Amino acid sequence: MNDPLPKKRSITVMVGLPHLxxxxxxxxxxxxxxxxxxxxxxxxxxxxxxxxxxxxxxRISALDNAASLQSLSLDSAGFSAMVTYGGYPWTLDDYIGLAAAYPFHWWASLDYCVEHQVAGDRDEVLDRISRTIRANIECRLRAEDQGILANFMPVIQGRLPFDYERCADALSGTIERAGLVGVGSMCRRPIHGPEGLMAVVDHLDRVLPPRVRLHLFGVKGEAIPYLTVFAHRIASIDSQAYGVAARNEARHGGRLKSDAIVADHMERWVHAQHARLHQPRRQLPVQAPATEPARVDDPWEAAIVEARQQIRELIESGDLDHDETTAPWIEQWAADIYRERMTA
Structure with missing residues (x-):
């Protein structure tokens, strides 16, 4: 991932497989x-x-079947883990063991997604960004120990475009070394609007070093004609969306969803994505940029905000575990801050 990038760049379509x-x-x-x-x-x-x-x-043995694939990369399954299990059922060391078990083209850092199904409010979004920053740092440190740093891909998270910038700034050295960064919480995001996919990509294109390219997780096919204007920045996209169409076909036909049905839908999906890559570029509509939430003036609410920020900084520095629950501490933490300010 440190090789010089070619002058003529195109977006690679990666196929997400449900199994090997x-x-x-x-x-x-x-x-x-x-x-x-x-x-x-x-x-x-x-x-x-x-x-x-x-x-x-x-199931490490399943990786033996991947030997003749063009390439195989590994995703940490952050969204699925959060929605299905409420968190990662495996430890960070477990995941590093998997990353070291096969010569993946790249393997993504653990991250903490911020889709609305997972992070219901702004505070939870910010908490999960801090956890993502620390998880990236821990993955990088363990990757160095295991000798698999060369194909490590950091992952940034956010809800608003400048959230991703903050995450990238905290990981700037890691990202510049890798030359490729994964952009999470993309698959359920609208294409347009101040929080849309295009707003995020456009903002990252403006603030990241020129040589850093992006992998966008789970991008909708209809977004591709808009994304091609950023082919200089976007290295790859992936999706497993064809599986939904295969499931619908099987259900309407009164059949089980077989690999043969899924394979047909996958092939049609691949051809459709490549056709979209060659469609005329679509104009990015002018839109108002997302803004930071307004400053909190109420002293108690301001103490709550400060307490949360201090806890996030401890998570990012490694003084608190990135998967540790902090909610029970927040009010007491805020009370201490409130008292200090009121008596100052």
Missing amino acids: AAGKLLERARRLEQPVLISANALSRWSKKRGWREWAGW
Whole structure:
């Protein structure tokens, strides 16, 4: 990822696969010669030995089936983990072990997504950005120990465009070394608007060093004709959206969703995305930039804001664990700040 970038740049379409089991789906991916992205969740083993479903390690043997793919990259499955399990069921060290088990083209940092389904308010968004910053730092440190830093891809998070800038600034050295950064919380984002996909990409294009390129996770196909204007900045996109169409076809036909059905939809999806890459570029509409929330004047509410910020800084510095729950401490923390200000 440190090689000089070519002058003529294009956006690579990566295919997200739901598994790496030998069969028609994997064979079709080989034949299409597309780079593949696999989620850590798709490589997980589960057990009910203790009466409930719990994570039981990785299915490392499945990676043997990927040998003849054009390339294979690894995603940490942040959104799926948060929505399905309420958090990562595996530890950071578990994930690093998986990243070290195969020569991935790149493997993404653990991150904490901020989609509305996961982060309901502004404070939760900011908390999760701080956790993402620390998780990136921890992944990088362990990658150095394991000798897999060369294919490590940092990931930035945010709700508003300048959220991503703040995250990138905190990881600037790591991002510049990698030359490629993943942009999370993209898949459920609208294309346009002050919080839209295009606003985020446009802002990052303005603030990141010229040689740094982006991987956009889970981008909608209809966004591609707008994204091509940023082909100098966007290295790749991925999606597994074809699986939804395959599920619908199987349900309407009264059949099980087989790998053969999914493979047909995947092939049609790949051809459709490449056709979109060659459509005329669409004009980015003029839109008002997103703004920072207004300053809080109420002394107690201001103390709450300050307490949250101090906790986030401790998470980013590593003095608090990035996955540690901080909510029970906030009011007491804020009370101390409030008293100090009132008696100053």
